[in-house]
Amino acid sequence: MHKVTVVNRIQQTFDNLKAKGEKALIPYIMAGDPSLAMTESLVLTLAEGGADLIELGVPFSDPIADGPVIQQAAERALQSGTTLKKILSTVRSLRIKTQVPLIFMAYYNTILAMGLMGFCKEAISAGVDGLIIPDLPPEESDELYKATMAAGGPVIIFLLAPTSTSQRRKEVIKRTHGFIYYVSLTGITGSQLTDLTQVKKNVQAIQKMAKKPVAVGFGISSPEQAHDVAQFADGVIIGSALVRNIFEHHQDPAFLSNLKVTTRKLKTALASKN
Amino acid sequence: MKAYPDKNGRFGQFGGMYVPETLMPAIQELDQSYQKIKRDKAFQQELQRCLKNFVGRPTPLYFAERLTKTLGGAKIYLKREDLCHTGAHKINNTVAQALLTCRMKKKRVIAETGAGQHGVAVATVAAMFGLEAEIYMGTEDMERQALNVFRMRLLGSTVTGVNAGSRTLKDAINEAMRDWTTNVATTHYLLGSVLGPHPYPMMIRDFQSVIGREARKQILSVAGRLPHCLVACVGGGSNSMGLFYPFIKDTNVKMVGVEAGGHGIKSGKHAARFSGGKPGVLHGTMTYLLQDSDGQVNLTHSVSAGLDYPAVGPEHSFYHDMGRIHYTSVTDKEALAAFDVLSQEEGIIPALESAHAVAEVVRLAPTMKKNQILLMNLSGRGDKDVQQVANMRNIPL
Numbered sequence: 235m236h237k238v239t240v241v242n243r244i245q246q247t248f249d250n251l252k253a254k255g256e257k258a259l260i261p262y263i264m265a266g267d268p269s270l271a272m273t274e275s276l277v278l279t280l281a282e283g284g285a286d287l288i289e290l291g292v293p294f295s296d297p298i299a300d301g302p303v304i305q306q307a308a309e310r311a312l313q314s315g316t317t318l319k320k321i322l323s324t325v326r327s328l329r330i331k332t333q334v335p336l337i338f339m340a341y342y343n344t345i346l347a348m349g350l351m352g353f354c355k356e357a358i359s360a361g362v363d364g365l366i367i368p369d370l371p372p373e374e375s376d377e378l379y380k381a382t383m384a385a386g387g388p389v390i391i392f393l394l395a396p397t398s399t400s401q402r403r404k405e406v407i408k409r410t411h412g413f414i415y416y417v418s419l420t421g422i423t424g425s426q427l428t429d430l431t432q433v434k435k436n437v438q439a440i441q442k443m444a445k446k447p448v449a450v451g452f453g454i455s456s457p458e459q460a461h462d463v464a465q466f467a468d469g470v471i472i473g474s475a476l477v478r479n480i481f482e483h484h485q486d487p488a489f490l491s492n493l494k495v496t497t498r499k500l501k502t503a504l505a506s507k508n
Numbered sequence: 509m510k511a512y513p514d515k516n517g518r519f520g521q522f523g524g525m526y527v528p529e530t531l532m533p534a535i536q537e538l539d540q541s542y543q544k545i546k547r548d549k550a551f552q553q554e555l556q557r558c559l560k561n562f563v564g565r566p567t568p569l570y571f572a573e574r575l576t577k578t579l580g581g582a583k584i585y586l587k588r589e590d591l592c593h594t595g596a597h598k599i600n601n602t603v604a605q606a607l608l609t610c611r612m613k614k615k616r617v618i619a620e621t622g623a624g625q626h627g628v629a630v631a632t633v634a635a636m637f638g639l640e641a642e643i644y645m646g647t648e649d650m651e652r653q654a655l656n657v658f659r660m661r662l663l664g665s666t667v668t669g670v671n672a673g674s675r676t677l678k679d680a681i682n683e684a685m686r687d688w689t690t691n692v693a694t695t696h697y698l699l700g701s702v703l704g705p706h707p708y709p710m711m712i713r714d715f716q717s718v719i720g721r722e723a724r725k726q727i728l729s730v731a732g733r734l735p736h737c738l739v740a741c742v743g744g745g746s747n748s749m750g751l752f753y754p755f756i757k758d759t760n761v762k763m764v765g766v767e768a769g770g771h772g773i774k775s776g777k778h779a780a781r782f783s784g785g786k787p788g789v790l791h792g793t794m795t796y797l798l799q800d801s802d803g804q805v806n807l808t809h810s811v812s813a814g815l816d817y818p819a820v821g822p823e824h825s826f827y828h829d830m831g832r833i834h835y836t837s838v839t840d841k842e843a844l845a846a847f848d849v850l851s852q853e854e855g856i857i858p859a860l861e862s863a864h865a866v867a868e869v870v871r872l873a874p875t876m877k878k879n880q881i882l883l884m885n886l887s888g889r890g891d892k893d894v895q896q897v898a899n900m901r902n903i904p905l
Contacts, residue, residue, distance in 0.1 A: 295673065295804040296790060298685045299528045305672065317802045342526055343789045347803025369526045369789065373516065395530040397692060402532060420530055421690040 243335045243363045244389065244412035247286050248447045248468065257504045258413075258469030259460075260449055261476050261497070262289040262339065264307035266316025268484060270324045276480065279490045281334040283497025289366065289471065290325075292318055292340035299368040301424030303474040307481065318344050318353070322360045329361035337364035337391065337412075342374075350378050354385035362388045364412050372402075372409045379409075394440060396420050396432065403440060413447040413469060414440060418454065424474030427453030434466045441468075457503035464504040472500065512826065517706020519826035525705040527792045531685075534692045539707040541612050546714075551607065558603045559718065562636065563593050565600075567719075569726035569883075575853045575869075582736065582876035584869060586856070586886045587723045587751060596859065596888030597719060597747045598629035598700060604715040606633035609696040616640040616691065617698040620684045622649055622677035622743065623814035623861060624656025625888055626700030631663035641665040641698075644683045648675035649813045656892050674807045677743075677817045681791050701744025702821035705792030709821050716750025723883060724754050731881055737762040739872065740885040741864040742835065743779075743814045745821035747887035752833060762834065765824065766868045768810030769837035777809035780837040781820045782828055788819075795822040811840035811900075812860035814888075838867040846870055847890065847897065859888030860896075 251258055261280050265273050277288055293311035297304060318340070325336055338357070345353050345367070357365075365388050370378065372392055382388060389411035394403060397420055406414065418433045419425055427433070437448050450463050451471030460470045479496070483489050512519045517539075525535060545551040559565040568591065572584040589597035609617055617639050621627030627643040634641035643660055647669045650657050660667050673679040681703075688697040702709045702716070727735055738755060740748035742765040755761045770778035778784070781796040788797035790805060798806040798818040810816040827833040838846075843860060846867035851857045858866055862885070869884050876882060898905050 296678065296682050298682050298791070299689065301686070309672075312804065319802075341789075343797070343799065343805075344803040346788055347799065347801065368528050369792070371525065371527065371529055371532050373532075374524050374526055393529045395528070397530050397533045399533055402529070406529070417528075417530060420692060422686045425690065 243333070244287065247335050248413065251286060257464040257467065258286040258447070258449060259284060259497070259501045259504055260287045260289060260469050260471045261285050262291060262471060262473035263480065264291040264293060264304065264311050264477055265321045265324065266293060266311035266314050267307040267477070267480065268310060269314050270316060270320055272484060274324055274328055275490060276493070277328055277334070278332060279493050280497050281332050283494040284501030285334065285497055286469070287335040287337060289337045289339050289473070290321065292321060292338055292344050294341040294344055297341060299422055301422045301474060303424045303478050307477045318348055322356050322362070325360040325362055335363045336361065337366060338362055338388070339366040339368070342367050342370045345378070350381035351384065354381045354388065358385050358387040364389050364391050366391045366393070366415055368393065372405050375409065391415055393417055396436060403443060407440070407444045407446065410446065413449050414444060415471070416440060416448050416450045416467070418450050418452045421452065423452055425453050427459065430462055433463070437467050457500050460500055461503040461506060470504060512823065513706060513710050517710070519823045520829065521787065522794050522822035522825040523706055523709060524794050525792060526789045526794065527705045528689060530689050531692060535705050535707065537612070541608060542707050542711050545608055545611060551611065555604055555607055558607070559600065563599050563603060564591065565718065566722045567591050569723055569730065572854050575850070576873070578853055579870060579873040581873040581878065582880040582882040583878070584873055585727060585735070585881060585883045587719060587883065589719060589747065589885060589887050590856065590858065590862070590889035594625070594629050594632050595891065596625040596629065597716060597750060598626045599632065600718055600750070601700065601712050601715040601746065602626070602629040602633045602698060605696070605698045606637045606639060609639060609698070610637055612696060614694060614696045616642070616695045618642045618644065618684050618687050618695055619698045619700060620677060620680035621645050621700065622680070622816060623812065623859070624649070624653040624660070624892060625814060625859070627667070628656050628659050628663070630698050630700070631660040631665035634665055635663045642687065643667050644670050644680040644687070646675040646677060646679050647671045649677065649680070652813050652896055653892060655895060676808070676813065678805065685791065701746040702749045702823060703744045703791060703793060703819065709793065709823055712746055713749045713753055713823060716746050717753045719747065719750040719885060720752060720754030723751060727881065727883060734758055734761050735883040736876065736880040737764060737872065738883050739764045739766065739865050739868050741766045741815060741861050741887060742820060742824060743768070743817055743861060745824045747885050749821060749823060751885040756832065763832070764868060764872070765833050765835045766864045767835060767837040768812060768815035768864060769839040769842070770809040772839055773837065778837065779808035779810045779816050779818065781818070782835040783837055787825065790819045793819070793822045795819050795825045796828065811843060812864065814859070814861040815864065836868060838864045842867040844897065856886065857890035857894070858886055859890045860893045862887045863890070
């Protein structure tokens with residue numbers, strides 16, 4: 235029963251957006267950076283500003299897929315005492331206030347340490363909709379998949395990269411739920427995205443095969459870039475640029491209202507044509 | 509016993525390929541290339557030539573007569589990997605992977621290094637084969653092993669300091685994996701131990717098995733029988749796996765892996781994965797890992813940079829759980845004492861990593877009978893550690 239509800243919160247969002255002719259704005263923030271209380275305010279502000287889905291980074295000591303901005307955010311979050319269990323409590327408390335789909339971006343060991351089944355049950359009851367696990371390719375995902383099925387969620391969102399072969403594309407498309415996370419560049423988070431033509435070509439090829447939404451992340455930092463990517467992708471993920479902004483400005487008294495304006499600008503940029 | 513790993517790169521529950529999608533095609537390509545060169549006669553002949561003429565193999569099996577007499581128990585034999593070119597076993601693997609890199613038509617290699625021995629071995633083969641090399645090293649290790657940093661640079665490699673986390677081997681691997689993710693099209697990650705995603709643990713085990721194959725033949729030829737017990741230190745676990753693996757089916761041969769006990773297991777400041785770790789995933793593989801209850805990787809400590817790592821090769825975890833290999837640990841203090849023992853009893857200054865194995869031999873030999881044989885892998889020479897040991901003893905040089 236739960237599973238249906240969960241698939242629906244992500245899928246429903248993409249379906250609604252499609253009906254309106256809109257693209258999904260998906261901000262990423264590091265849970266617990268600078269504190270979990272702040273994370274709660276940030277999620278609510280982003281949702282009010284027009285974020286369609288929100289990714290919550292679960293801090294890990296050894297984030298091999300991340301560039302310096304998110305590495306340092308993870309270090310700050312761990313220093314502030316953030317744990318997976320505490321993040322789940324934050325989600326529980328957020329679910330009273332917002333129904334925005336929440337997706338965890340977590341390295342596999344943090345989930346493994348809690349126990350796959352225990353984690354999935356907690357996550358689904360707290361209101362987590364999806365999981366992105368950068369170091370868990372489809373080949374290694376059977377056990378987690380079984381646990382999500384038994385617990386009724388969350389769904390696993392797999393990634394595709396510019397290096398993925400067509401065989402791997404098929405495999406990921408078959409296994410992913412909610413949407414496909416397309417990594418725009420061969421590299422780590424926060425790198426500079428330069429070749430948009432290639433991204434477009436790959437995303438369109440995947441869309442053709444998949445009949446599932448494709449969101450693009452890594453290296454998208456400005457409203458202009460977000461706009462360009464939204465011309466072909468179903469969703470745009472903004473991570474490092476936002477994490478840096480939060481780190482640099484979160485102490486400003488007007489920070490949350492400014493963030494809402496920035497978010498709205500991004501959402502508008504996605505919508506505008508040409 | 510059936511052969512491991514299985515086709516998914518698993519040693520029982522351990523091993524696997526836990527890497528970002530961006531790298532998956534590269535490790536699959538590496539697996540295919542490795543399978544190909546394994547059966548390729550020309551490649552194997554070229555590798556044999558390099559091992560003989562460049563590395564200096566076979567290395568001797570040396571009977572440590574004075575040490576044996578002093579300890580008063582088992583006959584002690586040392587496999588002299590310290591006599592390999594560049595002073596440690598690491599080059600057995602780097603020569604082979606450099607050849608493979610050329611076969612894959614890649615021009616750049618990257619590597620991590622802890623003690624600097626793997627880094628030097630990579631820099632050496634990069635120079636020999638004309639490859640560009642960038643070596644990542646924790647800044648804490650760069651301080652401990654300044655001499656090796658200079659050697660790598662002298663050999664024409666770039667050494668990049670990593671100033672994150674514990675600033676040691678673990679953080680160097682993180683950074684190397686990030687580089688690989690970014691430059692995967694042109695770059696081969698020349699990993700230095702039986703770690704990381706499949707096929708690395710299998711491939712590096714195979715490349716290092718030359719140690720055990722030679723040692724087995726040598727001991728049979730000088731003693732006419734197999735040793736009673738093998739001893740080697742275990743950081744990531746390549747020198748130990750290299751010695752142990754060719755004996756794994758010889759069920760009468762005991763095997764002891766020696767981990768870094770640092771300030772002692774109770775202090776929490778150590779790198780003894782089998783004394784304080786539990787299975788987890790780090791750097792692409794499922795294995796015993798020193799971690800807290802939230803799955804965050806613990807900081808480790810060892811006087812020896814090469815053993816200062818929170819995870820261990822997945823095949824070691826497999827043999828640990830199976831009971832085939834016994835693991836123990838040796839403290840910094842015991843290793844430093846053993847450093848002196850081997851220097852003064854045999855005229856061989858061991859690497860601090862290898863000194864951990866010596867310390868176990870010092871414990872074990874007297875408990876054994878005089879007609880029993882104890883064979884230890886002397887994985888590296890200690891010249892690189894002389895400065896550090898002098899500093900620790902407040903001796904100005």
